[in-house]
Amino acid sequence: MSEAGAIPELKAIVGAVLFASRAPVTVDRLVQVFHQAAERIGGIAAGFAQVGREEVAAAIEQVRADLAAAGIGLRIAEVAHGYRLESDPACGPWVRVHLDRMRPQRLSPPALETLAIIAYRQPVTRAEIEAVRGVAVDQILRNLLDLQLIRVTGRSDLPGRPWLFGTTQRFLEHFGLNRIEDLPGVDELRRREAQVAAPDGCGAGLAEKPPAEVAALAAGSAAETREAMGHDAG
């Protein structure tokens, strides 16, 4: 801070952190930033040592209001349990021209369906996804893992200990969701209605395929995901 003696306002610091961040920032993280800055830098930063959650939340609201009032094509959105600075979608067409991204690549319907099943049913095994879709999903799962939209969350206690899949932070960011619970009809879709132990459903047959190759890939991507998340948290 070379601007001699100029002490920035709380909202200015919050705005700067949000601008510089590579991932949504939570209120808790911002509070932590103020405390750590006070410890490590001292000086004027020490003045913010006592900043709490309410003040940070209020500062975010100020930034939000100021951006809206200024009308400069930027806004604050609540995404993936945090806040992010993003451009106004109304200005999207021009940004797309600038970035030369005229036809944004989107996920295919089968990929979106698979994601929807995972989002609502997580943690969920491949066999369970296939039982709903009625068709194999290995390739799609592999792609979704590569895109870090899903991750392996663990292993089921079922025979063969199949992998369990769940959605990631990136999933929330990609769709601009704050929480999984923001998806419509979560309560209805989350639990399997009328637990019929699929005796001859085609899910049972598909489940017998050894998930080895998918698992190997899954493990790799999961590690990457963890790594990516580690960066976010750190």
Add this chain to the structure above:
Amino acid sequence: MPLAERDYQVRLEVFEGPLDLLLYLIRREELNIYDIPIERITAQYLDYLDMMQMLDLSIAGEFLVMAATLMMIKSRMLLPPEKRAATVEDEEEADPRWDLVRRLVEYKKFKDAARFLEQLERRQSDVFTRHEVVEPGAEVPVGPPTLADVSIFDLLGAFQAALKRIGAHEDLREIFAERFTVGEKIDELLERLREQGEVSVTRLFERMRSRHEIVVTFLAMLELIRLQQIEAVQRGTFGEIVIRPTADAGVSVGAASDE
């Protein structure tokens, strides 16, 4: 009709499953999902299966499993209820269709949820951040990149209509006339689209007089869609399907297919 002299292997993987096909047929025929006329739907399902096999599309084995399931349900429907209930404990399952209906209804809910995700994604495509964004780039194709607007079943429907029109009136002279190759049809199709901008699929097959030519043309169309040279769009639900060059088309695939 086996396509014996296959010059060009069209590898369009069908990512949609048998449940998609059933939902498509139910929607097209405006049927009540809770009271499916099983005989009719089975016949139509098998028609589609025949077409996909004739075109040698790489369909999943699940399609055959579903065909067997449908035929089993059909045969059980022929039994008087007292007899068929003997094999099932649950009173509710006395209707052999019940399990299938339950699966269809459940799957439909997730398809609707997927449509919601699609809307969110569309909205987000106009939002930019400094964050690392998920970009399904060229290296990571997620499913079929191309049939997003029209399902494979819609295309097959148009194909079926064209074959039906030919029906028994297939011109015998045409049968023995010159054979077409998928490669040639690809060039022809690209040429026509260059001149006319877009062509409705119905018009595309209009003047063809042999099944062979229709099959080969259809395969050429699928291949061009797969290569992202053309795209198919539908005007409204079950409306006319139109094919047109994609924005980033222009690479000549014709040259490659001449070999």
